[in-house]
Amino acid sequence: MKKFSLLFMVVGGFIVGLTALILTALGNPPNMGFCVACFERDIMGALGFHRAAPVQYLRPEIMGIVIGALAAAFAAKEFKAKSGSSPALRFFLGMLVMIGALVFLGCPLRMTLRLGGGDLNALVALGGFIVGIGAAVMFLKKGFNLGKAADSRRSDAWVFPLIMVILLIFVFAQPIFNPGTPVMSQGKPVIVDGKPLTGAPGPIFATKTPPTEPKPFPGAMHATVLASLLGGLVVGAIAQRTRLCFVGGIRDLMLMRDTQLLSGFLAILVTVLVGNIVLGKFNLGFEGQPIAHTEHLWNFLGMGLVGFASVLLGGCPLRQLVLAGSGNTDSAMTVFGMMVGAAVSHNFVLAAGKLPATGVMGVPGYGQYAVILGLVIAIGFALFNSDLAREPAAEPIPKAA
Amino acid sequence: MRVDMRGMSCPMPATKTREVLKNQEDDLVLLVDCGASIENVTRILNGSNRAFKTIEHDGWFEISVGKT
Numbered sequence: 176m177k178k179f180s181l182l183f184m185v186v187g188g189f190i191v192g193l194t195a196l197i198l199t200a201l202g203n204p205p206n207m208g209f210c211v212a213c214f215e216r217d218i219m220g221a222l223g224f225h226r227a228a229p230v231q232y233l234r235p236e237i238m239g240i241v242i243g244a245l246a247a248a249f250a251a252k253e254f255k256a257k258s259g260s261s262p263a264l265r266f267f268l269g270m271l272v273m274i275g276a277l278v279f280l281g282c283p284l285r286m287t288l289r290l291g292g293g294d295l296n297a298l299v300a301l302g303g304f305i306v307g308i309g310a311a312v313m314f315l316k317k318g319f320n321l322g323k324a325a326d327s328r329r330s331d332a333w334v335f336p337l338i339m340v341i342l343l344i345f346v347f348a349q350p351i352f353n354p355g356t357p358v359m360s361q362g363k364p365v366i367v368d369g370k371p372l373t374g375a376p377g378p379i380f381a382t383k384t385p386p387t388e389p390k391p392f393p394g395a396m397h398a399t400v401l402a403s404l405l406g407g408l409v410v411g412a413i414a415q416r417t418r419l420c421f422v423g424g425i426r427d428l429m430l431m432r433d434t435q436l437l438s439g440f441l442a443i444l445v446t447v448l449v450g451n452i453v454l455g456k457f458n459l460g461f462e463g464q465p466i467a468h469t470e471h472l473w474n475f476l477g478m479g480l481v482g483f484a485s486v487l488l489g490g491c492p493l494r495q496l497v498l499a500g501s502g503n504t505d506s507a508m509t510v511f512g513m514m515v516g517a518a519v520s521h522n523f524v525l526a527a528g529k530l531p532a533t534g535v536m537g538v539p540g541y542g543q544y545a546v547i548l549g550l551v552i553a554i555g556f557a558l559f560n561s562d563l564a565r566e567p568a569a570e571p572i573p574k575a576a
Numbered sequence: 577m578r579v580d581m582r583g584m585s586c587p588m589p590a591t592k593t594r595e596v597l598k599n600q601e602d603d604l605v606l607l608v609d610c611g612a613s614i615e616n617v618t619r620i621l622n623g624s625n626r627a628f629k630t631i632e633h634d635g636w637f638e639i640s641v642g643k644t
Contacts, residue, residue: 260583316591324584427590430587431620433616489587
């Protein structure tokens with residue numbers, strides 16, 4: 176039994192790694208066959224919730240992961256409507272996870288893929304990730320928890336998968352909701368060169384790379400819709416069955432010397448590493464890595480925030496998607512929080528990107544403040560939900576006599 | 577002793593199980609309801625050399641743990 180589950184995990188990790196390599200070969204951005212944080216961010220951009228034009232695309236991988244996990248959960252009779260473990264707190268922690276991930280430029284899954292591509296900035300980030308997890312594990316040992324979830328209504332559990340189905344319909348139907356509202360001045364449309372001036376049509380937005388750019392924008396790089404969807408379905412189903420979780424791997428090793436989840440992470444890393452070397456795409460170094468920056472402190476702290484907050488949430492961004500597809504609405508709230516966090520990151524220019532002042536990739540000033548503030552807030556939440564300084568629980572409502 | 581861990585999210589059931597196993601109590605009954613947790617708890621029990629029996633109920637599991 177023990178050996179079987181370990182083998183299952185390693186094979187699962189191998190397939191996830193292989194899927195990432197294939198999706199990159201089919202057009203996804205380099206070292207980004209899969210990135211839960213980046214792809215949720217791209218979806219929010221496609222829907223017009225942020226205006227960072229280079230990163231707007233409805234990524235079918237995300238919908239695929241949720242629907243794949245849903246199908247696997249149903250097949251295993253594990254789809255259960257659960258809710259009520261501090262949903263607002265989870266929403267907020269989800270936002271912090273996303274802010275940290277977009278300062279580093281990747282979720283733990285993409286960090287693994289970047290490592291496998293030879294990006295040493297991801298190694299710095301892994302250091303921060305481990306330290307963040309270690310710090311949160313100390314709070315777990317001090318009794319940290321966000322309270323029990325209770326059985327919920329089936330329709331509650333279906334909200335999140337339903338939203339994914341609607342997004343998938345958008346992927347195939349490609350509707351343009353706003354054809355471009357005329358710009359009005361003093362009650363009359365503004366005419367420029369004989370034509371009425373209008374806003375840009377959309378959503379749904381999809382990134383196009385201007386011809387003046389030397390490199391394509393990340394949002395313009397993608398595999399075909401069907402390949403992306405299929406890749407998502409496979410990864411979602413495998414992740415549901417194996418319980419694959421990047422945060423859980425390091426956490427369980429620290430907390431109870433259990434290497435089950437860690438073996439999945441290592442299987443993905445080895446697969447991607449070998450695959451990149453075979454394909455001649457392995458490029459060891461800090462400089463010139465695709466969709467990355469070399470600000471070590473912020474790679475370290477950004478991923479430190481992801482690790483810390485994810486342990487409080489009980490799982491990495493991929494695991495949250497999978498749980499949300501298995502009926503856990505607390506995880507659905509976390510994903511909603513991550514998506515709002517992505518919009519916040521780009522609207523308020525917290526996310527790493529090409530800095531206008533220097534023209535090189537880096538972390539904007541407000542992104543640096545946000546990571547520090549995020550760490551302080553997350554540590555505060557950890558403290559107030561552990562035995563160190565627990566808030567008194569609400570009194571149960573007395574039953575009527 | 578009966579330990580109801582239903583509704584707990586990971587890794588609470590695993591850490592709680594390790595905690596109660598340390599006390600070496602007889603007649604330990606663990607209630608777990610999440611798929612990942614039941615696997616974690618089973619792995620811990622397998623490593624603890626204690627006999628145990630799992631009964632599946634509607635959407636949750638009851639694990640009776642025997643003596644060392």
